[in-house]
Amino acid sequence: MSHRFLSRSRPPTTALTDVTCRFPAGKVTAIVGPSGCGKSTLLLIMRGLVKASQGEVKFLYGDGKGGLAPGAPPRMATVWQSFNLLPWRTVADNVAFGLELAGMGAEERRAKAMDAIKAVELAGFENHYPGQLSGGMRQRVGLARGLVMAPDILFLDEPFGALDAQTRLYLQEQLSTLVEASAKTVILITHSIEEAIFLGDHVVVMTARPGRVAATLDVDLARPRGIDVQNDKRFGELFSEIYGLLRDEVRKSMLN
Known part of the structure; x- marks a missing residue:
């Protein structure tokens, strides 16, 4: 696929060109590339929030339970770098917001929200408001809000980019555990090579703008993974x- 941004005041900008890649079901695919290479644009196109100038996105599987015909759009959820929490709603109400919009009853969505809150280790904070939480806790609320929707595909757009190093490492381990337990299809956008290797089953490397796929690498490191996997010789080779x-x-991206 390809995508151009048009402006009345500036020349057109080509964000992506001739991008072809596959995202295996039940696996974590990490996308890394220079700033401005079109990683987030690619996510928005796959998410259905932006229409590609050329090309298309195809979903080639159902949900395995008869809920989707092959090729039908899967259920999707996104965790963004910015927390995007509603400050006037409690943690539980923020997590349940998507379920509320979907028309689920109050008792059922509260139960599902509590399960998701427990999964991200925030039990006891369900009645707190976002302003009472640390940055890492707010991002865990965002993660719970995505997981509670039981998506077939979970998109992560640099979810830990705004966090300090220690919190980022802890949440990477927590996310790795959750993903391994759920066997969801996960598409992760990140600037961090270490994060891509630690969380990913595959890593898509993109070029400077206009973004193309330079290579796709398999991460042949055993799961489950703890943070000490970074000491593995193979981790260093992949890095x-x-x-x-x-x-x-x-370097090219800095000159564009």
Whole structure:
């Protein structure tokens, strides 16, 4: 697929060109690339929030339970870098917001919200408001809000980019555990090579703008993974290979 942004005051900007990639069901695919290479634009197109200038997105599987015919749009949820929580709603009400919009009854959505809150280790904070929480806790609320929708595909757009290093590592481990337990299809946008390797089953490396797929690498590290997997020799080899692909692309992006 390809995508161009049009403006009345500036020349057109080509964000993506000739992008072709596959995202295996039940796996985590991480997308890394230089700033401005079109990673988030690609997510928005896959999410159905932006229409590609050329090309299309195809979903080639059902949900495995007869709920979707092959090729039908799957259920999707997104966790963004910005928390996007409603400050006047409690943690439980924020998590249940999507279920409320879907018309689910109050008792059922409260029960589902509490299950999701427990899954992200926020039990006891369900009646707190976003302003009473730390940044890491607010991001866990965002993650619970995505998980509670039981999506077939979970999109993560740099979900830990605004957090401090220690909180980021902790939430990466927590997310890895949740993803492994759920076997969901996850598409992760990140600037962090380490995060892509730690969380991903596959890593898509993109070029500088206009973004293309430079390579797709398999992450052949056993699961479950703890943060100490970064000491594994293979982790270092993958890091070097990905950075080798990105080095010149990062330089190009700084000149664009």
